[in-house]
Amino acid sequence: MSIFVQAKNRVSKFLMAFFKKKRSRIGIYGPPNAGKTTLANRIARDWTGEVVGPVSEIPHETRRASRKQDITITGNNGSTITIDIVDTPGVTTKIDYKEFLEYGVGKEEAITRAREATEGVAEAMHWLREDIDGVIYMLDSTEDPFLQVNIMMVGIIESRKLPVLIVANKIDLPDASPQRIRTAFPQHPVIPISSTEGSNIEELYEKMVLHFG
């Protein structure tokens, strides 16, 4: 290889490393059972054809943060973002294994689930401190958004100056009230969706390209 070709390759590598846009890690956070994994799966399926993790009606089904890499989302005007989606366990300040017993889970398994869930919440908080570049904060729009854990989490995200989109999920349900969520967090964009049915998901993708791009 001639000295000129070698030099050209080196310069090319240097320029690529220098100008290559960093891939953002977008964390999906929110309380348990808000639909975080359902949304992560929908995003991954829509743009890569794969899924991130299993979903369940039992709280804390997701007990480890899981990452789906290299998801490229294209907006209506053709602009794109490439992100990693990090699906996180539901954040809470309390976990009692007895809650799992109500779903027909045996005591031993319930204790194991509770222990894994506590580790998962701690891990999710650690990710937020170290490894997340933007947040989708996911809320069940049939539930009270004014819970202290939501207020705290949004405050923590704001204090880290991370871009945040608030998703009002489960708008397909009769008690859904995305407006309550808008009232709770007027300082952030709120996107009402149904991640199960896919309603209004296009608006979310548009906002993601705008906010996280």
Add this chain to the structure above:
Amino acid sequence: MQQGVQIDLISEERLSKLTSMEKIHMILDDVRQGTIVILEKGLDPEEQGTLIEMTMHEILPDGFNGIEIETYPSHEEAPGFLQRLLGRTRPESRLTVIGPANQLRMIRKDKDLISAWVSSR
């Protein structure tokens, strides 16, 4: 023996002398013993995140199962000229109630009232 619940009301002045980790250890040590802790001035967001993380490490089956925490909605401090120039405002942290999740239950909260129900262990 008389049944009851200990309540510690901690002044802003006392809190200001503690480091973040000292505050969090103090809160968790008290709450794990069944004490309700009332902070005259709440924790900052970084401390709240650490409190959640450390609470998770303390949870045990048939033992401590976490905390209940409630605070008034924060007021945005009126930004000064420099803050406006730099685009910085700091939400004011306000009175905060923290207790064991199996003893403290919040009944109602609005911008200047927190109503809670406390049971003995």
